[in-house]
Amino acid sequence: MHDTTRTRKKMDRRTFLKRSLASGVAAATAAAAAPSNAAEPKAHPSKQLGMVIDLKKCIGCNACTISCKSENHTPPGVVYNVVLEEEVGEYPYVSRRFLPRPCMHCKNPSCTKVCPVGATYKREEDGIVVIDYDRCIGCRYCIAACPYDARYFDFGEEYNATPTAFDQSLSPEYGELRKRRKGRSPIGNTRKCTLCLHRIKKGLQPACVDTCLGRARYFGDVADKQGPLWQMISRRSHMRLREDLGNEPSVYYLL
């Protein structure tokens, strides 16, 4: 609805032109060869990477949380993915329910809208909400604005007083290969789930999807209504978190 990047606007114009051109061509070919069943180009909205999480398969093991932490080298207090737990009922009718919560990569993100420097934005090519660490001034408005509490501030804390080899290794996040140093980004920045953008670039799945023991997580293009994710979504009862807010999250939960 509201676009928060200039590139996005440009692209919108371009896609608009492309689409109108395509429909024009389609109309022309249809007119030229009236009876032929000209295959119309698939009218997808732009790509939106997201996730489907099958809550029936989630066992609450938190493998996603841990793999995310090690993949993205997140410090204490920064957890891109958490598993919310709830105990329902009373003995003997009692059960525990789990709800993994990564970033929702909303179609209408609240966070990108409020950023005073445009450091956080939604990527046009795949709909991932990212943060430009070198532009972020650390005002934390986005953290206050996110309705899913999916943003974390990097206060610069470490797990080990004397850094281990892992602590000193380069973080692959965004493919930027940053070394963790006092006062340097991402310390002092907001951080969030990137759907493991650096892995996607290599053709891999996000770490949480890969590690999920129960295979509860599926990754893909949720804008592709004929794609594999919608094959699942359409067959099951499903929900998204806080639909009332109109953020249109890209994470679907199968119930």
Next chain:
Amino acid sequence: MDQGILLQNRTLFRGMLGMILVALVIGSIGMVIRFSEGLRVTNLGSIIPWGLWVGFYIYFIGLSAGSFLLSTLVYVFRLEKYEPLGRLALFQALICLVIGLLFVFIDLGHPWRFYMVYISQNWHSVLEWEIHFYLLYIVLLAAELHLVMREDFRLLAERKRGVRRFVYRLLSLWADAPTPRIRERAATVLKVCGIIGIPTAIAVHGGTGAIFAVVKARPYWYSSLFPVIFLVSALVSGGGLMLFLRAFFFSNETPEERDMLAGLGKMTGGLLALDLLLLSIETLVGFYGDIPEHVATLRMIMFNGRYAWAFWILQVAIGTILPLIIFLSGRASRSVAALGFAGLSIVVGIVSVRMNIVIPALALAILPGLTEAYHNIRLDAVYAPSLVEWLTTIFALGLFALLLVAGLRLLPLGKNRFWQRATLAEE
């Protein structure tokens, strides 16, 4: 001289300076730690990302906008009665804005990247708009202050020697002796600045309210009444600060001056009553609406939160009821000291108003079970400022007091009697 008790009495003045100095020295330790260690020395977290500093930021922006709007009574609406308050109002507005921005600066994760807001824009962000309004506003304030005091600076420079002479010359921007035409033109420019300033000041503080009001994720903030409440309470706090300063830093010898103070008291009292009304509306609608997060936030502020005492003691008793009693009582509302005291208690009480805007709405994790899902001190829904947060706050408050006292002592902020005398002598 038209200087009040706190400037005239040497012991009191020295005591005040001493306290300011102590605050600055102790506070600077906190500043050094904060800037060398980063935000890890705070007790903020990812559930409550804003705390004491942001509370004081909106507090000072409010004081500034309120003070400025009061100055327009003189320079735009030309109410003769309040003429002696004009300069003080503008000066307050400038100092408060500077201190407010200092609090934002301290609060940023990467403070030295603040210039990013001027080279990298996001026009969808209310905060972005605000930052541009602050800049416009500071320029207007400086221009107005220069214009109203230019002649005094020139005359002061003639009387002083050495550094002071140079400083006054600089402040007057080497203005020549004014001709009637120049004076007339200055008055017009002043009025234009004031007229531009009114929507700017409204945008400055109403917009600061909008920073919170546009966050739909938090029902307590998400209210169209919020920017209005911000503006009204800004006017109240600006009036409060002015009452306090005028009562204790100026002599108020003449009946006209005392009359003017009483008038300011009535105005502040009326605004305070309006503020109370708006607060009641906001609270009652919230409770009636029964949206769980909204009610939980209100209950936290008023009843079961760890800072509920601040609401009742600071916000209600000291910030509202006590000054209202003073403004409503016949005798006290005409006593200069009582009015000054009422002003002080408003200024103190509003601190709690500001904190209660920022913190409780955040202290409620939006997703149930979030704080239990992963245990870390930065993911707790409780917040109490750390020692460093307090120390830096003490530094900023000390700096505020220092700038204020320096201005009151060295700048011709009172009624321009001095200037009138001087021009008479000249002629």
